[in-house]
Amino acid sequence: MQEFTNETIDLANLPKYEDVILTAPNSKYWNVIVINLGIVLIILGAFLGLFIFLLDDKLPNPIYPIAGYVLFSAFLFIIYRLSFKKRGFALREKDIIYKHGVIAETTTIIPINRIQHVALDEGITSRSYGLATLQIYTAGGASGHVQIAGVEIDKAKMIKEALVKRLDFIVDATAE
Template sequence: MNEFTNNTIEINQLPKFEEVLLKGLNPKYITVLLFNFSLLLVFVILGFSALFYFKQDAFSNTIWTIILVAIVVILAGVVVFAKLSFQKKGYAFREHDAIYKSGLISETTTIIPFNRVQHVALHQGFISRKLGLASVELFTAGGSSSDLEIPGLLLEDAQIIKNLVSQKINPLKLDEPIEVVSTETPLTEEHE
């Protein structure tokens, strides 16, 4: 009979996830990020254009110039921020878990053990699909949204990762017999 043990672990003996070499996202993903930011900016510009068209006298020419300059500065800032934050994103898959790191100002590293994963999904948005990219989402128990999403993967890589995680969470047990259920109806002889 095994005795229960619960020994203390020294902090310096814990594996260091910081030492794991992370793989960067596909460079095409920057296009998806810039498209999403540009779409938001288009709506802002359309809003100010409508305001300018219908209520040109709402602001002085100086204020309208400041608004235009601010939009250009924000657009440039978004492009720079997107490129810098893109370089900080990375992922890795180890034997027992998945790691995803992101964040430019506030860095976040998420580690999900495979034994906690309930479901894995592959997602492609419109622009991602056109670029041959996909995201892999890992779901743990108790949530309706994914606990870990790794965007900017080539579709082929995302499919391989999805299959790997699926095998980790639902391993095929070789010693269990596989039951085959026939869906065909048996033929019966007709007598005249």
């Protein structure tokens, strides 16, 4: 009969994920964000212009919605810029770390053995800058999925291959 043990773990001796140096998204990814955000803001601006045009006689002063739109646009650019600077990822021997967020900073650590599928997404704008998004799907449901955007296509393919090879190794080891 095997003897049961349940020792307390000394938390001070655990490795600190905060000490891991994260890889930031490629600087060209900021251009992709600006283009995508610009397209959305142009569409919103067109709707605002149509709204102002249709209600021209009922609006006391159209400068207020226009000023609100400009302030909202500036706020979005600031938030996206801060968010861009906070992003980072690291591929380690047994897991992958992804950090993001401005108001609420989120660090996701996915053990390699929990990964079920890895996909590579190249959007139109990202592809024109030679960038891709790594999508990592886990067994933990939608909350465990991670999308790492702004990775150079060659590097993203290498990471995907490395993860797939490790997954194959884990599957082979558990099958034996």
